[in-house]
Amino acid sequence: MDRSLWEFILARWPELWEKTLEHLFHLTLPPLLIAIAVGVPLGILARRIRRLRGPVLSTLGLIQTLPSLALLALLLPLLGIGKANAIVALTLYALFPIAMNTAAGLASVNPAVLEAARGLGFTPRQRLWLVELPLALPVIVSGIRTAAVIDVGIATLATFISAGGLGDLIYRGIRMDDTRLTVLASLAAMTLAMIVFFSIGLVERALRRWTGPSNATQ
Amino acid sequence: MIEISNVSRSFDGAKTFAVRDLTLDVAEGETLVLLGSSGCGKTTTLRMINRLIDPTQGAIRVDGGNVMDRNPIELRRSIGYVFQGVGLFPHMTVAQNVSIVLRLEGAARSARRARALELLETVELPPDQYADRYPNELSGGQRQRVGVARALAADPKYLLMDEPFGALDALTRDTLQQEVLRLKSRLGKTIVFVTHDIFEALTLGDRIAVMHEGRLEQVGTAEQIAAQPASDFVAELFRRPARQLRVFQEHF
Numbered sequence: 210m211d212r213s214l215w216e217f218i219l220a221r222w223p224e225l226w227e228k229t230l231e232h233l234f235h236l237t238l239p240p241l242l243i244a245i246a247v248g249v250p251l252g253i254l255a256r257r258i259r260r261l262r263g264p265v266l267s268t269l270g271l272i273q274t275l276p277s278l279a280l281l282a283l284l285l286p287l288l289g290i291g292k293a294n295a296i297v298a299l300t301l302y303a304l305f306p307i308a309m310n311t312a313a314g315l316a317s318v319n320p321a322v323l324e325a326a327r328g329l330g331f332t333p334r335q336r337l338w339l340v341e342l343p344l345a346l347p348v349i350v351s352g353i354r355t356a357a358v359i360d361v362g363i364a365t366l367a368t369f370i371s372a373g374g375l376g377d378l379i380y381r382g383i384r385m386d387d388t389r390l391t392v393l394a395s396l397a398a399m400t401l402a403m404i405v406f407f408s409i410g411l412v413e414r415a416l417r418r419w420t421g422p423s424n425a426t427q
Numbered sequence: 428m429i430e431i432s433n434v435s436r437s438f439d440g441a442k443t444f445a446v447r448d449l450t451l452d453v454a455e456g457e458t459l460v461l462l463g464s465s466g467c468g469k470t471t472t473l474r475m476i477n478r479l480i481d482p483t484q485g486a487i488r489v490d491g492g493n494v495m496d497r498n499p500i501e502l503r504r505s506i507g508y509v510f511q512g513v514g515l516f517p518h519m520t521v522a523q524n525v526s527i528v529l530r531l532e533g534a535a536r537s538a539r540r541a542r543a544l545e546l547l548e549t550v551e552l553p554p555d556q557y558a559d560r561y562p563n564e565l566s567g568g569q570r571q572r573v574g575v576a577r578a579l580a581a582d583p584k585y586l587l588m589d590e591p592f593g594a595l596d597a598l599t600r601d602t603l604q605q606e607v608l609r610l611k612s613r614l615g616k617t618i619v620f621v622t623h624d625i626f627e628a629l630t631l632g633d634r635i636a637v638m639h640e641g642r643l644e645q646v647g648t649a650e651q652i653a654a655q656p657a658s659d660f661v662a663e664l665f666r667r668p669a670r671q672l673r674v675f676q677e678h679f
Contacts, residue, residue: 325514328479329528329577330504339530343518420518 217389225378229397232374236364237405240296241357244303248356249349251304252311253337266312269305277302277363281370295364295372302363303356310352314345347416354409361402375401429453429476429585429619434485436471441483445471447641449485458611458618459646460632462625462664468641469621470511473587476619477506489585504528507578507586507616511593513570515562515577521547522558525576532581546576550606568599572606579614588620592627604630625668637661 251269255262275283280298288294318341326336342349368376375398382391429452436446446468453459461469474480475487478499487494494502515524523530525546526539534542544554550572562570571591578586588607592600604627611618620631628635629649636646637660645657656662 319517321510321512321514322516324479324512325508325510325516328477328503328508328510328514329531330500330502331531332500335531339527340516 214389218393221378221390221393225393225397228373228375228378228394229401232361232364232376232398233401233405235292236295236299236367236372236374237357237360240299241303241353241360243296243300244307244356245353247300248304248307248352249311252308252349253315255308255312256315262312266305266309269308272301273305277366278369281366285370290371292367292372294370295367295374299360299364299367303360306352306355306359307349308352310355311345311349314348314352315341317348318344344420347413347420350409350413350416354406354413357405357409358402361398361405365398428455428488428490429617430486430488431472431476432486432488434472434475434482434487436468436475436480437483444468444483444641446475446482449638449641449643451636451643451646453617453619456615456617457633458620458631460628460635461619461621461638462623462628462632462635463638464623466640467638469623469638470589472638473589473619473621476585476587477503477508479503504531504581505583505585507581507583509571509574509578509586509588509591511590513574513591515570515573517562520559520561521552521565521573522554524562524573526580527577528580542580543576546579547573549579549610550576552576566599567595568603571595571603575603575607575610579610579616584617586616586618588618590621590623593622593624600627607631625664637664 248269251265255265272280277298280301281294284294284298288297322340322344323336326340331339364374365376365379367374368380375394378394379391379398382388382394431449431451431453434446434449435444437444445466449468449472451459451472461472463469471480475482476489476494478494478497481495489497489502489506516527519527522540522543526534526543529539529542544558547554547557552569552572557565557569557573562573565573574591578588592603595603607618607620608631610616618631620627622628622631632649634646634648635652637644637652639660645652645661652661653665656665
């Protein structure tokens with residue numbers, strides 16, 4: 210490797226590492242956790258109450274189509290600049306895949322298994338917690354995985370509302386005509402997204418082994 | 428005792444009836460087989476006993492009390508149910524499946540485990556081999572044994588069995604039928620057993636109730652029905668397998 214490039218990376222390393230951690234722990238993880246806490250119940254609701262299914266899922270889907278830069282700007286009058294704004298926006302983007310997959314996961318549970326739960330005297334709550342959610346879990350986790358990857362990507366725009374993260378370095382590289390910095394920070398964001406993608410994928414696979422092959426077991 | 432009095436059930440606002448004006452008693456300790464082809468109302472009848480379906484008209488009494496006055500959750504837990512599709516929980520081990528009703532009632536883990544092992548012995552699945560396996564590691568026959576054990580977990584007085592052996596091969600089915608007979612004489616349960624298989628009905632039933640298009644055609648012991656079929660339908664129902672059996676015997 211080019212000696213000066215290596216020196217460049219070494220010189221930027223502490224800041225790159227710091228921004229990567231900020232990107233993951235301050236910009237991606239909080240909205241993801243909030244979106245799980247809100248999105249899973251919304252998905253359950255959408256599955257349970259037929260009347261709510263259309264409105265809930267299409268509203269979340271509509272939010273998904275808002276250009277991310279515009280959403281950050283639209284939230285400015287409400288939340289001003291900084292992390293709160295970014296966290297709200299990223300939560301909104303994470304909601305759709307999580308709620309959607311929760312509803313789809315619950316719908317995929319083998320009807321014979323649900324029928325057995327009813328016939329054995331499960332209360333609706335016991336059925337949800339002991340049967341439906343555990344069996345839907347791999348699909349729900351798959352939605353969380355999609356949401357996480359989306360948020361790692363969109364979080365690079367948080368720099369425009371002074372919320373930090375790897376976007377700071379990408380944008381600084383653009384402004385200062387420092388292509389190496391832009392590329393380096395972009396590579397860091399991509400690597401982070403891939404690590405998130407594969408590690409949640411491992412969780413998903415372990416869950417699938419537990420709930421059985423495609424859940425179709427008698 | 429289960430008393431079914433003038434029960435009808437319609438699924439389309441009283442245009443057609445899945446079960447029509449059915450009156451039938453199940454005596455203490457007997458095995459009553461509901462026999463009929465698909466769509467005759469036998470499964471609907473079974474499901475009304477534990478309120479998976481509520482009757483449109485008429486009353487069902489279990490131990491003297493109308494089931495409509497009972498909490499359906501509590502009623503279902505007090506009656507064992509073996510399902511056509513088995514319906515084991517794929518994410519729970521065999522032992523967890525067997526003792527699930529005890530878990531619903533809040534029994535301690537150790538008590539649940541002990542009961543599960545005991546029940547696996549009862550259905551002849553060696554607990555040390557099977558307790559910690561998952562349903563997808565079992566054969567069809569083994570799964571249905573687990574299904575039977577699960578139905579017995581709360582030591583219910585009544586057992587409802589909805590074509591439990593319909594999907595099994597003939598040999599496994601025969602073994603499990605013998606198993607049910609053995610369990611019956613040992614545990615003294617009152618069983619309502621749904622099937623479309625006349626040989627299964629003859630093997631298991633103390634009495635057989637023949638259903639056709641939602642109505643009860645005849646109820647009685649196999650001898651009574653064979654000697655005096657109440658309708659052409661019943662006569663033909665018994666005559667046809669007899670013919671088949673003769674053909675079979677000519678060859679073997």
